[in-house]
Amino acid sequence: MSLKRPIDGLFSRRALIAAGGGTAMFGGLIARLFQLQIMEHERFEVAAAENGVRLDLAPPQRGRILDRFGRPLAAHRQAGRVSIVREQANDLTGLMAELSKHLDISPERQARLISDARRQASFQPVTVKSELSYEDFSRLSVLAPSLPGLQVEMAATRSYPRGRDFAHVLGYVAKASEADLERLSEDTNAQERAAIRRLFKHPDMRTGRSGVERYAEDWLRGEAGFRKLETNAAGRIIREFDDPSLSPKAGRDLYLTVDAELQKFAIDRFGEESGAAVVLDIETGDILAFVSTPAFDPNDFVNGISSKDYALLRDDVEYSPLYHKAYDGTYPPGSTFKMVVAAAALEAGVINPNERVYCPGHYRFGNNTWHCWKKRGHGSVNMHWAIKGSCDVYFYEIAKRMGIENLADMGRRFGFGQRWELGLTGGRSGVMPDDAWKRAARGEPWYEGETLNIGIGQGQVSTSPLQLAVMSARIAAEGKIVTPRIIGDGPRPDTDIPFDEPLDPEIMQRMKAGMYGVTSEAGGTALRSGDLGLGGPRLAGKTGTSQVRRISAAERASGILKGDNIARRLRDHALFVAYAPHDDPKYAISVVVEHGEGGSKAAAPVARDIIAEALRIDARRTPSYIRTASAGSASGTGSGAR
Amino acid sequence: MATMRASSLDFSRRSLWTQLGSLPWGLILLICAMGMIGVAILHSATFTNPQEAGLPMRQATRFGIALGVLLVVGLVPIRWWFWAAWPSYLATLVLLVAVEFFGTTGGGAQRWVQIGPVGVQPSEFMKVTLTLALAAYYHKRWSDFSGGFMIHLPALALIALPAALIFRQPDFGTTLALFASGGILIFLAGLWWRVIMALGVAAIASVPAIYFFVLQDYQRERVDTYVAQLTGQSVNVMDDGYQIEQAKIAIGSGGWTGKGYMEGTQSQLDYIPEQHTDFILTVLAEEFGFLVTSGVLILWMVILGLGLAIALRAASLFARFAAAGAVATVAFYILFNVAMVLGLVPVVGVPLPLLSYGGTVMITTAGCFGLICAAHLGRNEPLNTGA
Known part of the structure; x- marks a missing residue:
């Protein structure tokens, strides 16, 4: 009916030409699809199998614990660690034997490590030694490329720079035991439970066992992320992608009201005696010193304390160093x-x-x-x-x-x-x-x-x-x-x-x-x-x-x-x-x-003597975590609001 | 002529129900099928990442909204669109200028402008309103058309003006889309072959100039990557090259029948960046293989063919051009996206309509098919301008 106008014929002709062009392009795409999916299929199938990118769980950095003036009481330090990965090792026993030439590992421990590695998921590294000396670390690092399954790396370890001073207040962190995992996954669904298990099985991951470390676990822990790694067919890492969206989120720092210097003074003042002391700021209720002496060194617990050392602490009933006397x-x-x-x-x-x-x-x-x-x-x-x-x-x-x-x-x-x-x-x-x-x-x-x-x-x-x-x-x-x-x-x-x-x-x-x-x-x-x-x-x-x-x-x-x-x-x-x-x-x-x-x-x-020291060093002055206008106005006298 | 007038008046009085019944339901059902396929693939693509767990549901909701847009646009009488063509084109142009001055930046480009509480991306509207404007232009100018070349120059200006604004944002994909679908309309309006040839030669000749003086650094990088992977050089160091390489591995490893739903190792292990948006085709190809993937492409061809058939049957030039322009717009998206994922053209952010995750392209696609439906319902209206 409308074909009377010349434009209609022109339009239809041109439309059919365009449709033909479009169909040709679709055909070209399907041909390309055929080329990739059918003709080159084998090549890409191999490439997919060998591929490529692996996401490794990356534990978050635990938040620090600081005293009222920001002095670190719990922080981290880098330490060399050697572990074995069953998935990558051709011969676990041989690897272990080779490793024992360079590190002092008792035969019983060797056997236990091998059985640990066999029991765990094949990709899960089993830590052989976590506090490598500098010499051991460099020697093993040189060795690692020739021994598949050997993994030598630097890792952040929890450290307590003030040693025994805050042992009972801070508590300590340790590798999560079954009981810890049970406690950490209370009130979670199956998916969260699996994620928690996976995270805490990571060799760098620790959980608070006692003290603030345990109570403030959620605050300190942070959020796990991933390392995105490209690997070759042998599983060796070729490069690491920088992907900020995957990075773990560090835990938050936590400030205590205590003054580390006053605490140290008080502990020293006790000398050989056993006992307890508590210093309070009368105005705020801030605990400035919380002394229980003698104490244990929480650093000993981070990588697991030997049962012999633990027995020494536990059996000392007269001085009871494990006990928080205050x-x-x-x-x-x-x-x-x-x-x-x-x-x-x-x-x-x-x-x-x-x-x-x-x-x-x-x-x-x-x-x-x-x-x-x-x-x-x-x-x-x-x-x-x-x-x-x-x-x-x-x-x-x-x-x-x-x-x-x-x-x-x-x-x-x-x-x-x-x-x-x-x-x-x-x-x-x-x-x-x-x-x-x-x-x-x-x-x-x-x-x-x-x-x-x-x-x-x-x-x-x-x-x-x-x-x-x-x-x-x-x-x-x-x-x-x-x-x-x-x-x-x-x-x-x-x-x-x-x-x-x-x-x-x-x-x-x-x-x-x-x-x-x-x-x-x-x-x-x-x-x-x-x-x-x-x-x-x-x-x-x-x-x-x-x-x-x-x-x-x-x-x-x-x-x-x-x-x-x-x-x-x-x-x-x-x-x-x-x-x-x-x-x-x-x-x-x-x-x-x-x-x-x-x-x-x-x-x-x-x-x-302790209270005189508190007065002398003005232990109750405004703590550094209070960042208000009053901190500025009080800075002239260096002490808190009166 | 008189009978035609009568029937058009008749048409305007038909009830909404009758009109609903007269919609091209075959076309709409095929579109719905495509939407369902999209949600299913998206489910597979996002399954492993708990952060993306809600995406398939959100996509399904968006598809529902898009279907509503399609029906509303389709039920609006074609002559209303005819009247609205120029005002809407001008309004979109104003918004584009507004973006230039007050726009907000997202993903490195300035594309959004705030109107009250909603953020709008005027470049997306332009894909539809440009089609309307060109259709209205050729419809009105036909009476004094002498078959000459000059009639196409204003049409070219209608394309170039918004294209230039959008290119500045910068949004290379949309710029290309405007030139492609607008160019198709000029072609349908009968541009002389000798001019087409000349333009083709000029375009090829200007490639180096565009490469060195027009493209931004990141766009140039993409082109470099593209050339590198086409010629088989190692492109591992470049992130774009990595993406294309991973996409090719995913597609190639799919084979005839694929690895099975939610079984694609490439897709499930998150190797491919943007795999739920621009690179959604990789999931389809890896998990379902060549047969289903080419089937989906053929389904698209059928949908576009039905659209083109509607364009050919319409009485008015406006309806013809509007429907053809809508088909061309969607076709450009599909062809360019698939070519990009298959490593045939440089990676320019162009999504795959109805399959990629994203609300904008969904609405644009719905608008295009709505126009086609409107052209179908108003196919007997001559839209005489003199009347």
Whole structure:
């Protein structure tokens, strides 16, 4: 109908020509397809089989752990490693024999390595030795090209540059065991589980076993990536592609609130003694030092510790280096508990602080006699004198008057009997006993006589050094709720603070006056440790002795055994809690010297020196992870907000 | 003539249902089949990478949207498209200029412009609106056409203006597409053979000049790689050469029947960059082999042939040129993409319609086939300009 116009004919003609051209082009493409897929098929099939590109799992770099001023506590260093890959080895036994000519590997270990390699996936390298010396590394590197299946490479290894100083806080990393894998893949689906297994089977991959390393695993780990490698038919790497989209993502750095220099000073100050110390910033609750000594070296654990070395650590029950004494250790608080008892009595209204109690050196209740540490007695003492002279009789009396429930209530308000979640593994709650506790634990009712023991911090009550430091911080802050923390910038735990009501400031001022008396007034039990040596500010504190054994009446009569007359492990623990400066408290501290016997003799000087060092180096100044305007304004004085 | 007028008025009054029924359903069903094949291959291509797990579903959704676009464009009466031809061409041109000044950069080229909340790529619209404009141009100029050469010069200008703007973005693939499909329309309008010959000679002669003075460095590199692999030199050091080499290995190792669905070692192991977009054909060829791959190409030829048949049956020159231009646009995509994957032309980012992952080309393709459908429904309308 429309073919009347000449253009229509022209258009149709041209369209058919174009269609013909298009068809020819399609035909050309199909011909080319035929050439590639059919005629050259064999060549490309071989090429595909030999190809080419391999994706190797690349573990992420674990985040560092730093102290409050950015000093590395956990970092990495490069170390040479040699491993064998079954897939690439023609003859595993021969390879092993060749390798043992250059490295010292026992025949049993050789056999185990070979069986490990046979059991694992064929492409999975089995590490033969991970801390190669420079000589071994270079010699084996030269050797590697001629020994298929031998893999020599540099790898990043976790390292703890400060060795033992932070062993219990940091914990350590290790190769993931089956139990670790189980724990790491909790709440994951099958696919994620497989990915986690694959990642943690990588020889460079470690997981946190304890301490912050374990608690902050997710924060520190980062994300795995891939190395894109081109290989030839033999599987040898020809080149590596640079593909940023595949690179692993490094884990995040984590800042602790601790000051590594103060920590080191404190550990050195303990010398050969075993014990614990906790230094708190009273204003923020930052833990500045968290000492448990002696300790292990976490570097020994990174590549697996030998069972012999581990047994040495584990079996040392007297010094227990594996044990985190400051967090997991619980000790009867002894006389350091007396502020709690006095505060409870004042709040319960059972005594006027000026009322005097007569101390003849012993106290009778029922058919029993309780002794004061001062055999001759303190004479007539009011509350202030009772605290600074640590008069036991006074505290038996007020404990009896108020009863265990009032005492336990006050203890809980100071943080006793509950675990502080810091973001580390471990941590013990200790015991703040009362009637309900005893019925649950022993199935017996509370006896009034036991209250007297609690009144001087002995008996069932037990506290960790951390709890004692929190107690002295809360007293020094005049009742303000101080909550300890050690994660500065990182996955901070959600701590709900039980009993978050501030304590009565007036009562706390009395306690502070008593603690000042201990170190600075006539009659104080730690008079020699009050001077910080800084020409002015003094220390306020309280001594304590934690009984390790029960003293029999016979022994008491013949003179209590002490010092060289008795085995070390039977000697009492020496305790001291303190804060400084006395007129403007900044730091609170607790010190436990295990089997140190006298709080004033063994623990107080240690506490004094550590707290003086903290003041000297201004350990609580603004940490480097706080990057706010206030850091700039405070830079003039070099210290934090006041 | 009078009867024709009557029937066209008649046509405009036909109900939507009748029109729906009159659509070229054979063509549309073949297009749907192609879309399904695309989703299935995409599933295989992205299966191993969990980050790409959602792509096949998203592609299926896009195909659904594209089908909607196709129907809407197709049901709009052809004379509306005729009226809209010039305004839409000018509007797209304005957008292209806007890209030049306010465009945002993606992947090294400035192609997108923001209109309110949506980012638009005007160069894609231009593929459709240029076809409309050229069709409208030849339709109107036919009455005073004396068979001379001069009538084609304004048409060439209509192509060159947007092509120049797009080349500056730079988007070499789209520039080529405009010249190819626009050139086909000029050819269909009867450009003299002797001019065509002369142009061909001139084009070949200007290759060195374009290579040295017009192309950007990265485009030149691609051409180098292309020449190197055509002449059998080792191109391993260059990433583009690597891509082509891997593509050839994937295709070649497919053989007659392929390695089986989701069994392609090349495809599954992620050897081929862009394998779910521009290089999707490698997955098809590796996993299904020569028979199915050439079958898919033949299916495309059938689809394009049906489109061309619609163009030939239309009464108005506008409908004829619009439908033919739409066929040419899609054909260019397919031919160029397949030639590129097979290592016959340099790697220029041109996707494979309905098979490659990506929303833009999907919508452009749907628009083209929509125009073809509109030409089919309005095949009896003469669109007399004088009336």
